[in-house]
Each structure stands twice: as structure tokens, then as C-alpha cells.
Amino acid sequence: MRTRLRSLGIALAATAALIALPSAHPPAAAAETPLSQGKTATASSEETYGTTAAMAVDGDTGTRWSSAATDDQWVQVDLGDTATVSQVVLNWEAAYGKDYKLQISNDGTAWTDLKSVTGGDGGTDTVAVSGQGRYVRMLGVHRATQYGYSLWEFQVFGSTSSTQPTCDTANAAQGRTATASSTENAGTPASAAFDGNTATRWSSQAADPQWVQVDLGSVKSLCKVDLNWEAAYGKNFQIQTSSDGQTWSTLKSVTDATGGTASYDVSGSGRYVRIYGTARGTAYGYSLWEVAVHTGSTGVPPVQGGGDLGPNVIVVDPSTPNLQQKFDSVFAQQESNQFGTGRYQFLLKPGTYNGINAQIGFYTSISGLGLNPDDTQINGDVTVDAGWFNGNATQNFWRSAENLAIRPSNGDDRWAVAQAAPFRRIHVQGGLNLAPNGYGWASGGYIADSKVDGTVGPYSQQQWYTRDSSVGGWTNGVWNMTFSGVQGAPATNFDSGPYTTLDTTPVSREKPFLYLDGSTYKVFVPAKRTNARGVSWPANAGTSIPLDQFYVVKPGATAATINAALAQGLNLLFTPGVYHLDQTIDVTRANTVVLGLGLATLVPDNGVDAMHVADVDGVRLAGFLIDAGSVNSDTLLRIGPPGSTADHSANPTTMQDVFVRIGGAGPGLATNSVVVNSNNVIVDHTWLWRADHGSGVGWDTNRADYGLRVNGNDVLATGLFVEHFNKYDVYWSGERGRTIFFQNEKAYDVPNAATVTHDGVVGYAAYKVADSVTTHEAWGLGSYCNFTADPSIVQTHGFQVPATPGIKMHDLQVISLGGMGQYAHVVNNTGAPTSGTSTVPSKVTLFP
Numbered sequence: 001m002r003t004r005l006r007s008l009g010i011a012l013a014a015t016a017a018l019i020a021l022p023s024a025h026p027p028a029a030a031a032e033t034p035l036s037q038g039k040t041a042t043a044s045s046e047e048t049y050g051t052t053a054a055m056a057v058d059g060d061t062g063t064r065w066s067s068a069a070t071d072d073q074w075v076q077v078d079l080g081d082t083a084t085v086s087q088v089v090l091n092w093e094a095a096y097g098k099d100y101k102l103q104i105s106n107d108g109t110a111w112t113d114l115k116s117v118t119g120g121d122g123g124t125d126t127v128a129v130s131g132q133g134r135y136v137r138m139l140g141v142h143r144a145t146q147y148g149y150s151l152w153e154f155q156v157f158g159s160t161s162s163t164q165p166t167c168d169t170a171n172a173a174q175g176r177t178a179t180a181s182s183t184e185n186a187g188t189p190a191s192a193a194f195d196g197n198t199a200t201r202w203s204s205q206a207a208d209p210q211w212v213q214v215d216l217g218s219v220k221s222l223c224k225v226d227l228n229w230e231a232a233y234g235k236n237f238q239i240q241t242s243s244d245g246q247t248w249s250t251l252k253s254v255t256d257a258t259g260g261t262a263s264y265d266v267s268g269s270g271r272y273v274r275i276y277g278t279a280r281g282t283a284y285g286y287s288l289w290e291v292a293v294h295t296g297s298t299g300v301p302p303v304q305g306g307g308d309l310g311p312n313v314i315v316v317d318p319s320t321p322n323l324q325q326k327f328d329s330v331f332a333q334q335e336s337n338q339f340g341t342g343r344y345q346f347l348l349k350p351g352t353y354n355g356i357n358a359q360i361g362f363y364t365s366i367s368g369l370g371l372n373p374d375d376t377q378i379n380g381d382v383t384v385d386a387g388w389f390n391g392n393a394t395q396n397f398w399r400s401a402e403n404l405a406i407r408p409s410n411g412d413d414r415w416a417v418a419q420a421a422p423f424r425r426i427h428v429q430g431g432l433n434l435a436p437n438g439y440g441w442a443s444g445g446y447i448a449d450s451k452v453d454g455t456v457g458p459y460s461q462q463q464w465y466t467r468d469s470s471v472g473g474w475t476n477g478v479w480n481m482t483f484s485g486v487q488g489a490p491a492t493n494f495d496s497g498p499y500t501t502l503d504t505t506p507v508s509r510e511k512p513f514l515y516l517d518g519s520t521y522k523v524f525v526p527a528k529r530t531n532a533r534g535v536s537w538p539a540n541a542g543t544s545i546p547l548d549q550f551y552v553v554k555p556g557a558t559a560a561t562i563n564a565a566l567a568q569g570l571n572l573l574f575t576p577g578v579y580h581l582d583q584t585i586d587v588t589r590a591n592t593v594v595l596g597l598g599l600a601t602l603v604p605d606n607g608v609d610a611m612h613v614a615d616v617d618g619v620r621l622a623g624f625l626i627d628a629g630s631v632n633s634d635t636l637l638r639i640g641p642p643g644s645t646a647d648h649s650a651n652p653t654t655m656q657d658v659f660v661r662i663g664g665a666g667p668g669l670a671t672n673s674v675v676v677n678s679n680n681v682i683v684d685h686t687w688l689w690r691a692d693h694g695s696g697v698g699w700d701t702n703r704a705d706y707g708l709r710v711n712g713n714d715v716l717a718t719g720l721f722v723e724h725f726n727k728y729d730v731y732w733s734g735e736r737g738r739t740i741f742f743q744n745e746k747a748y749d750v751p752n753a754a755t756v757t758h759d760g761v762v763g764y765a766a767y768k769v770a771d772s773v774t775t776h777e778a779w780g781l782g783s784y785c786n787f788t789a790d791p792s793i794v795q796t797h798g799f800q801v802p803a804t805p806g807i808k809m810h811d812l813q814v815i816s817l818g819g820m821g822q823y824a825h826v827v828n829n830t831g832a833p834t835s836g837t838s839t840v841p842s843k844v845t846l847f848p
Contacts, residue, residue: 049666067148076137096122213274233259241270243569306548334361343576345598391440435459482780574600596624628668640678663702664691763795787821
């Protein structure tokens with residue numbers, strides 16, 4: 001955002017560390033190749049993008065892993081298989097561990113100590129150990145220096161001993177509940193194929209396709225399926241499995257079968273197994289005397305749901321000792337840590353908290369654990385200010401507050417934020433001040449499902465979107481203040497002021513959230529609302545999912561394990577951390593919840609896409625950040641494959657508080673940030689940001705052509721923040737799309753006008769609706785230019801849409817920030833140009 005100055009503190013500290021530490025280092029000790037070399041490594045934190053966990057196991061003593069400068073840091077390696085471990089060699093850099101533990105695990109979650117080392121003196125530690133497991137880690141307890149932990153090499157020696165798969169001879173399907181697409185008559189039910197009696201049978205109607213399925217009762221590892229066909233057999237069929245009985249994957253495709261008895265080896269897991277016939281071998285239906293399903297160990301244990309929430313989730317109650325100190329300690333670390341790897345989530349159990357001021361820094365979230373906000377009462381403050389940046393709040397990104405009641409100590413709570421800082425499901429028993437102390441620059445922001453009993457004062461905030469809430473009043477606005485479904489919102493006055501107000505939000509569904517039901521953690525998944533107005537609570541329509549139906553993802557988890565958990569039918573709860581992905585996370589099951597805590601961050605490595613969502617109903621994506629890797633990804637998040645056509649209007653997929661960053665924390669590359677191919681998707685509050693400051697920033701260094709591309713029909717965006725892309729920030733090709741509130745800055749670093757001139761147009765529109773679209777509507781849109789590389793650029797327009805009756809664009813504006821470049825028009829060739837350095841909006845209230 002405007003006037004963003006890079007903080008020098010972190011850079012100077014890193015430089016000091018390099019100066020203080022010697023460049024010479026001894027070679028790694030060990031003659032044979034360690035089991036760990038070249039394997040997947042992860043860590044609790046990484047000091048920079050140049051000191052990653054992988055560098056500790058690359059066999060190169062000229063590269064290293066280093067952590068953040070705090071204790072309880074770790075690095076771990078996945079050996080790829082169960083191993084008997086006999087020795088660990090640690091080749092420390094000068095920033096070494098004084099006290100540390102070597103640990104081993106079968107699943108990367110439950111750890112056993114191999115050895116505790118105290119009073120270490122650095123250099124090379126060769127430690128004899130004895131244990132079996134797949135994962136080995138060094139857990140640092142106390143550092144020897146003021147810096148983090150740093151290892152040139154982390155080597156694990158021993159021998160592998162792969163577990164051989166076994167297949168049980170017993171029939172896991174016998175006597176289990178069975179269903180079928182049809183039955184020939186009452187004497188041939190589905191259950192007859194699973195009763196262990198070869199004299200009874202299931203038979204279907206004489207049509208294709210037909211199926212019979214069995215519920216095994218829980219997710220099982222599947223290794224073999226036996227079929228005993230009656231004379232009416234299946235010629236072509238599939239053996240399929242599912243975790244929920246809705247979304248199916250194929251274990252085996254069989255063609256040109258000849259009936260009789262046959263056994264098929266399979267590999268996979270699931271709770272349900274079905275035989276899906278596509279072509280019959282006779283004129284009759286499908287008929288099976290018996291189906292037997294065999295289970296056992298495939299050498300890979302099933303992923304377990306539930307468990308603890310990991311080291312970076314801080315759970316407190318009103319009696320927690322030194323509670324204020326806990327908030328202050330995290331804030332001291334995170335206040336200015338804009339591109340660091342620290343991630344934290346505070347969870348407050350229901351109760352009353354007196355005299356607390358929870359200051360919220362980067363990558364820090366605070367949430368109540370009640371079912372309603374008023375269950376967790378803070379008599380004090382939840383504060384975001386901008387002292388770290390000299391009173392400028394335009395860089396107060398990546399933090400959140402949720403599901404709390406706040407009675408501010410001085411009558412007004414201060415929440416001076418910029419993008420990616422949602423304020424959800426909050427009851428402010430007083431007023432809310434959205435400006436920093438001193439009323440410096442501010443560029444936010446987003447409120448949803450919240451009550452503010454007093455007045456909201458945005459003051460210096462340039463723009464803001466508020467949805468489905470209640471306010472006691474609203475004092476002012478600068479450029480673009482948009483409201484939908486907000487009781488107490490000011491009336492539209494865009495001709496002369498900043499307000500755009502819709503009485504209701506056409507479709508909305510609140511973000512899932514973690515809460516305590518007694519002593520049990522659950523995730524509440526709110527129901528869809530149409531024409532919503534005001535908050536969704538305390539009515540709380542929706543469903544609860546126990547935590548044991550979630551894979552609780554902790555730092556060190558691999559993409560393979562995450563995908564295995566999804567394949568088993570588990571949802572995902574990402575705990576705070578940075579997760580490097582060597583394969584795409586594939587969400588294929590309807591109604592899957594993927595929820596992040598503490599701005600959990602996904603980083604795709606080696607050019608993979610971070611996440612794909614199938615064209616299914618009701619997936620909930622919420623509360624995480626995708627950070628582009630240094631090798632170009634085609635698409636960081638894809639919702640629906642190309643060509644998706646299903647109607648999801650009854651149960652749409654939602655994307656909420658999901659943020660994307662390309663560059664800033666280091667070089668990042670992605671052709672597309674988010675592509676929406678599915679129909680009816682709700683994009684509720686996102687910030688898609690190609691970095692304009694930080695490290696790894698340059699026109700080609702952090703290149704990203706498109707922010708959001710919408711190909712699906714009937715997609716709704718509420719609270720859309722997209723900035724600085726090399727081409728179109730938003731490109732909308734789907735029919736009947738709608739956007740309520742859009743905030744944009746064009747890329748600062750456009751080298752010159754020629755670079756972005758195309759089709760006779762100078763500059764790519766911030767928001768383009770494709771020429772083929774016949775119906776589209778949007779409200780409250782702003783695009784700003786700040787062409788610092790070449791202030792002489794005059795962009796043709798901020799918005800480009802077909803000029804047809806079905807297109808309606810309400811309340812648009814373009815702004816030149818201090819005269820750093822200009823716009824010739826607002827939308828197409830309509831609207832007055834910006835001029836000079838006055839930073840005054842040029843507006844169009846309705847187009848065409």
C-alpha cells in the first residue's frame with residue numbers, strides 16, 4: 001500500500017549475525033551416505049528463505065538451516081520409511097544448541113526421546129542412539145548464543161527395515177450394512193451379497209449402470225476384493241472406495257470380465273466399498289453371490305484425527321498466570337516481524353478476562369472458544385496500532401480477531417489495520433477506532449458478523465467493507481466505505497461522499513471456527529444465509545464437527561500425509577506454522593473443511609500448485625495464507641477443474657480469509673493466484689497481493705500475471721482486495737458474477753507504458769469483465785495507481801467491461817496517489833481523468 005517503507009531492523013539483525021559468525025566450518029563427519037541425505041526436511045521456523053530445513057540434509061556443508069532466535073525450535077527429517085537409527089551427527093554452525101534433544105517418531109506427531117544432550121559446545125556432535133521410526137528431529141531447548149539454532153548438516157545413520165504389507169484372510173464386509181442402486185426383487189437384496197452364504201445373492205434391474213456397496217464401519221486399509229458372480233455377471237465394472245459414501249475413488253477398473261469367481265488386489269483406504277457396473281455380460285441385471293473385502297496393513301498407518309493443537313496455539317483461561325505477559329511476549333516478537341516465519345494463535349476459553357490489553361502483531365490471531373462471542377468477555381482491549389511504523393498503519397497486514405466480546409477500557413477499541421486483517425464475530429461493547437494513534441495513514445479493512453454498540457470511527461482509513469453486522473453509528477469515510485446487510489449503516493452518498501450501502505447481502509455464510517463444547521474441541525460450520533442482514537448469532541444455524549474428524553496439521557507434516565488424511569475423509573485444521581509442499585493438496589470430498597489457525601502458511605515448492613478443490617458441494621476454505629515459491633506455479637489455488645459445470649447453488653464452496661502473497665518474504669512466482677472454475681462459489685474476504693516491498697521484489701523477480709480469474713457462473717465476491725499484478729488483477733469470464741466492494745492498486749513497478757500496452761490500451765484494467773459476458777453486477781469499486789518506476793504513465797482506465805444492458809457497475813472510482821501516474825478514464829472510455837497530485841477520486845456512479 002501507499003508509502004510503504006521497508007523496516008531495516010530485521011535486515012540489520014541478520015547482517016549482524018552474519019558478521020558475528022565465522023565463515024569457516026568443518027566437514028560433516030561420516031564415511032557412508034546418511035539415511036537423511038536428500039530426504040524431506042521441515043522445521044519449526046527458518047531464519048530466512050536462504051536457510052531452509054532442506055539445506056541441513058543436502059550433503060553440502062556450505063549451506064545451512066537456521067531458525068528464529070527463540071528457544072524450543074526444531075528441525076526434522078522424514079527418512080521415507082521405518083528405519084533402525086544408530087547414530088546422529090550434528091554439524092553446528094557458530095549459532096549452536098547448548099541443550100537439545102534427539103527424538104524419533106513413526107508418524108511425525110508423537111515423539112520419543114532418543115537422547116538428551118546438555119552443555120553442548122558446538123562444532124560436530126556425533127551421538128550414538130538406538131531406536132526405530134520414520135522421522136528424526138533435533139529439538140533445541142536452550143541456545144548457546146543470542147541467535148537461533150544453525151546446522152550445516154543434520155545426518156541420521158542406520159538401516160531401513162520396511163514394513164511388508166499384510167492382507168487379512170477374513171472378510172471385513174461380512175454382515176455389514178449394504179445398499180444398492182436397485183434390486184431385481186425382494187428376494188435379492190444388497191445384504192445377500194455380504195452374508196457369507198453362497199446360496200443367496202444380490203441382483204439388480206436389467207440396466208446400466210448399477211452398483212452395490214457395503215459400509216465397513218470405519219476407514220480401513222484395503223488390499224483385496226473377491227467377487228463371486230452368478231450367471232448374470234458384470235463385463236465392465238469398477239471397484240471403488242469412499243470415506244463418506246458420497247465421493248468415490250477407483251481402486252480397480254475391470255474390462256471384458258467373464259464372470260465366475262475372481263480376486264483383485266487393490267491398494268487404498270476407505271470406509272465404503274462398492275462394485276460399480278457399467279456394462280453387463282448378459283441381458284439380465286448384475287448378480288453377485290458374494291463380495292468379500294480384505295483389509296490389513298499396507299505398511300502406511302492411517303492418519304489419526306484429533307490430538308493436541310501444537311506448540312504455537314496458546315490456550316488460556318481467566319486464571320492463567322501471567323496472562324498479560326503471554327500476550328506481550330508474542331507481540332514483542334511479532335510487532336514488526338512482517339516477513340518472518342513466526343505464527344501464533346491465542347485461544348481464550350469462555351469466561352471473563354479483566355484488565356487485559358492483547359496487542360496483535362503480524363501472523364497472530366486471537367479467538368474466543370465459546371459458541372457465541374459473549375461467552376468470552378474481555379474487559380480491556382484487543383489492539384492494533386502502528387507505533388512500529390511511525391504511526392503509519394498501511395502495512396498492518398496478516399492478523400485477525402474473532403468470536404469475542406470486548407468492553408474497551410477507555411470506551412473505544414483500536415483496530416488500525418490494512419489488508420488481510422479480518423475482524424469477525426466480535427461484540428464491541430463500546431466504540432471502534434479504525435485509525436492509528438495520531439490518525440496516520442491507514443488502508444483497510446474488513447468487518448463481518450459483528451456488533452459495535454457504539455460508533456465506528458474510520459477517520460484516516462482509505463477504504464473499508466462491512467458485512468452482515470450492526471453498528472451504533474459511523475462517523476466518516478475517505479474514499480470507499482461499502483456496507484451490505486449492516487444495521488445502522490449510513491445511506492449511500494457516492495455522488496458526494498464515500499458510502500455505498502446495500503440493505504442485504506444476497507448470499508453469505510460465516511467462516512467456520514473452533515470452539516469448546518464442554519472440554520471437547522469442535523468446529524462450528526455456519527449455515528448459508530440469503531438476503532442476510534445483521535449478525536448470525538446467537539441463533540447459530542449450522543453444524544458442529546468434532547475435532548477427531550480433523551487431521552490436526554502441525555509443522556513438519558508432509559503434503560503426502562495431508563493428502564492421505566483427506567483421502568481418508570478427514571478435514572484439515574492447520575495449526576500455526578509454515579508448510580512447504582512438494583505436491584498439490586487435493587481436496588476432493590464434498591463438505592470438506594480446511595481451516596487455518598494463526599495465519600498458517602502454505603508454500604508450494606518446485607513449481608507445484610498449492611491446492612486444488614474438486615467440483616463438489618460445500619467445501620470450506622478459511623484462515624490461511626498461500627505464499628508463492630521461488631519456482632513458478634501455474635495456479636496457487638484452483639477451485640474446480642477447468643470445464644466445471646455442476647450447480648452448487650444449494651451448498652456453495654466458500655473461500656474466506658484466504659490470502660495469497662507473491663514475493664515480499666523472498667522471490668515468488670505464480671502465473672495465476674486464484675482460479676475459480678466451479679459455479680456458485682462465494683469469495684468472502686481475500687487479499688491477493690503481488691508484493692511491492694520486502695525482499696524478492698521486482699517486475700520479473702516476483703512476477704504474477706493474474707490475481708483472480710473467475711470462469712465459473714454465479715460466483716459472488718464480498719470484500720475483494722487484489723493488488724499489483726503484472727497483467728489483470730481480476731479477470732471475470734463467468735456469467736452472472738457479482739462483487740460487493742473491490743480495492744486495488746496497480747503494480748508500482750511497471751517499467752514504462754510500452755510494457756503494459758496491449759490491444760491499443762495502455763495498462764491492464766484492475767477489474768476486467770470478459771467481452772463474452774452478458775450479465776454482471778458490482779458495487780463499490782476502487783483502483784489506485786502509484787507508478788513509482790515511471791510516473792509519466794497514463795493508464796487508459798481502471799475498469800473494462802462490455803457495454804451491454806446486462807452489465808451494471810455501481811459506484812466506481814480511480815485515484816492517482818500523489819500524481820504518481822494517472823488514469824485517463826474510470827471505466828472503458830467513461831469518467832473524467834485523474835489529474836495532478838491532489839489524490840482526488842474520479843468517479844462514475846453507474847455504468848453503462
